Amino acid sequence: MRTLYRSLLKLLPRLGVQVVDLGPGEAVVSRRGARARLPVGPGADLVARTGRRPYAVSQVGSDQWLVTRGSAGEPQAPDGAWQSVRLGSSGGHLVLDPRAAADERGLQLAAAEYLCAHHVAALLARYEVNCVFDVGANTGQYARRLRRHGYAGRIVSFEPTAAAFAKLEKAAEGDPDWTVYPFGLGREDETMSIHTAWNTMNSVLPPSDYGRDRYHRFAKSQTEEIEIRRLDGVMDKAMAGIDHPRPYLKMDTQGYDLQVFAGAGERAGEFVGLQSEVALLRLYEGSPRMQESVAEYESRGFEITGMYPVTREASTGRVVEFDCVMVRAAAVPE
Template sequence: MPTLLRRGLNLLRTLNVRVQDLEPGTALVSRNHGYEVVPLGRGSWVVRRGKPDVQRTHKAVMNHLAAEHVASLLYHYRADCVLDVGANTGQYAKQLRRYGYRGRIVSFEPVPEITEKLRRASANDPDWHVYPYALGREDRTDTINVVYGSMSSMLGPSEFGTTRYKRFKRSRGQEIEVRRLDGLLDKVLDGLDDPRPYLKLDTQGFDLEAYAGGGDRVREFVGLQSEVALMQIYEGMPRMAEAVATFEADGFEITGMYPVTREETTGRVLEFDCVMARADAM
């Protein structure tokens, strides 16, 4: 005999509501019929609307796999503080919470108007802290190029970047504060009995500069992730080989690589999200 849930779903179908069974006890209910469900396994799916878009679906799948991988790594390495460098409006921190991380989050975002949005996003999370700084090799006041969205950078755009992203033509300069990571780390980790920090870098081409400001204390991190570039969107940004070699020299090893952006016409990957860990920290 059909269960009460099944009878209810069958009734919805008679009302022209789309009901798609995903697994026992789970169904997707929608008035919109123009979508497709792509199973990812382990109780996860991508729902895409409109015409099939392989690029967009691939990006959604990679984002899910990267987030799930990071959540697992944080758990297994017992990370209790994630430094979110280049936080923008808090997208990464919110994703950490959605995927189950409950430890401390410390976000760094130097552009004042974006910092205020970040503070509002973190207001109801007592273990999510916000600092209005960029990180770099030295403490100083500098100018950042503010670009719409999440592409503000200490570096100017390359010729390739300007061609690909028209928004660079509308950038403006903003004076900000830059701080060294090692000078902030004691304050950031204060109150943790046995700190096991994890470093996330997404600074639009400035990751190695932010990392250099950690000095010898980068070896205190159990893991890190950084957007490493195959194509230079910004002038002077390091390429993937240089970035990975720098991290490996300090004992970090790759645990995952996930495409972040691609060229739609050629399919070339522009950047990977590189996730790394220190095996001796396990």
């Protein structure tokens, strides 16, 4: 004899309500879209929206399953094809699609970007950073990454090019602790020309022969007049209202980082840490090599905590640029 509960379950679809019966006394009821019950493993099921994009379930460890959904027509990894890689004794696991694992260079660079962001977030917390200077902000990628990794303090971003600044300004809307400025930083207060047709690689420096061979975008030669200011001249305004400022300096200015650093003058010692893109292979004429940059930072009391590849040559494996993360060890809180 059917119970009232079962009768109601059968009635609901006639009213436009979708039902997935999970067993005695248990059901999932939804207003829109059909749902399906997918067996994941012993004692575990997944209830998911059905449609043209199928779900694939793969076991990646004891009592652990990976559920994926691809775009229409995108091939799905077969069950069991995903690899679960243990990350040492950290307790973490990396789940890899075999296709991704086969792209050694792409995987390494993606992992380096994540590890760098994770490391920086930990340093900001350890050194109690309350103001990040984001120099060469472009459209705000770095600041958004900081927020995703949990940093909640002040961010001050500098981007001199008009098109990128418009996007940066929009990205910072709604974040009261993220301030943006439409100028660059350098050794002197001045006006300069910057190449603006190179997307995230815009620079005040011309490309080197190596850079032109590597990137076709350097063949374009559009320029824009921009304002440059010294870092020590904007620090007080940027940190206004912060009790006991503990700033961190991030620079990504396409070969111009040492000029930005020089503009800090004697106030460079106020930064508890810094992050600079240093080059082993010069993309820009007149840019410093990694050894020169690191030596200058070390001479001001900063020491390396991490080096993360930013770009690598596909043909040779050589690293072109590193993200170099440094701190002043004496600045670590008691």
